[in-house]
Amino acid sequence: MSPLKVLVPDAHLRDLDVERSVTGALIDYQVYDETNPASIPDDAWASCDAILVWHRMKITRELVGRLARCRMIVRVGVGFDNVDVEACRERGIPVSNVPNYGTTEVADHAIAMMLFLARGLGTYEARLKADPERGFVAENVPVVRRLRGSTFGAIGMGRIGTAIARRVASHDMHVVYFDPHVPEGHELGLGYERVKSLDTLLARADVLSLHVPLSDETRNMIGDAQLQAMKPGGILINIARGKLVDVDAVYRALRAGHLAAAGLDVLPQEPPVPAPPLLDAWRANEPWLAGRLVITPHAAFYSEAGYLDMRTFSAEMLVDYLVHGRLRNNVNPGWQDAASSTPR
Secondary structure (H helix, E strand, O other), rough: OOOOEEEEEEEEOOOOHHHHHHHHEEEEEEEEEOHHHHOOHHHHHOOOOOEOOOOOOOOHHHHHHHOOOOOOOEOOOOOOOEEEEEEHHOOOOOOOOOOOOOOHHHHHHHHHHHHHOOOOOHHHHHHHHHOOOOOOOOOOOOOOOOOOEEEEEEEEOOOHHHHHHHHHHOOOOOOEEOOOOOOOOOOHHHHOEOOOHHHHHHOOEEEEEEEEOOOOOOOOOOOOOHHOOOOOOOEEEEOHHHOOOOOOHHHHHHHOOOEEEEOOOOOOOOOOOOOOOOHHHHOOOOHOOOOOOOOOOOOOOHHHHHHHHHHHHHHHHHHHHHHOOOOEEEEEOOOHHHHOOOOO
């Protein structure tokens, strides 16, 4: 059996040692580190048996139309908004993601952001660095408050939402969530309070955290109106997708003082160039924002162990389907209907 050709258009690491240790001689990887499809030869797209895509390459409808032999696309990660799954469905190409890595890392990251803000760690560190004597005081710190008894509002209660809620509950916070996509009775198994509308959640949350994928339904779901609907002094955490939140609205809500603080691991444009006003103010250490904002570079998922899982599971899914016919973690059901009639 000749090796299967798997195209990796936007590899972070060119060696693919982890992936090759899983697939052995079964797969011949064609590895590129590109973000523009035109930078990869047309024949590479047309002749590949599968695609292993990270997050920097967009698999558009036009590109899907050029995939003459492709039998599968695996997204190396959880989010798949960079793949036109509907175009793949129409073409009869199954798309799978890797939902079973990094969940605990992302949950820990969200909690770390909340605690960093609510316990004033950034302000205390900055004060002591600036002046170990006069900075050795606990009072007059932005945001710092007691978390016990406050309400944690979760938008989305899937794997990551549940993992975060479990950690939040250990801080004696009351967990309330909104998720129209889980069945009735879901809340009974979890033991957390469920509300029927986003507006209800916003009005009750002291800390608001997002755990949903990016879609037409969720894009910019948090903007000026939603932030104003929150109680004054709230904290916003986003470790999901940058385009869920209007960062200019966050800037306005922080500047006005209605929003106490925000923790953002994801941004609408990554890297954030050109920088939005919020990042400009943060980088300039503007006094009004000090201690009220923490930003990390889409790193919530990362640990060495999580990274190894992500790459290993991706390679395993290629073998499971391409060699053994077992499809896992499919995110575009219905592809089978087109597969039988699509010429190859």
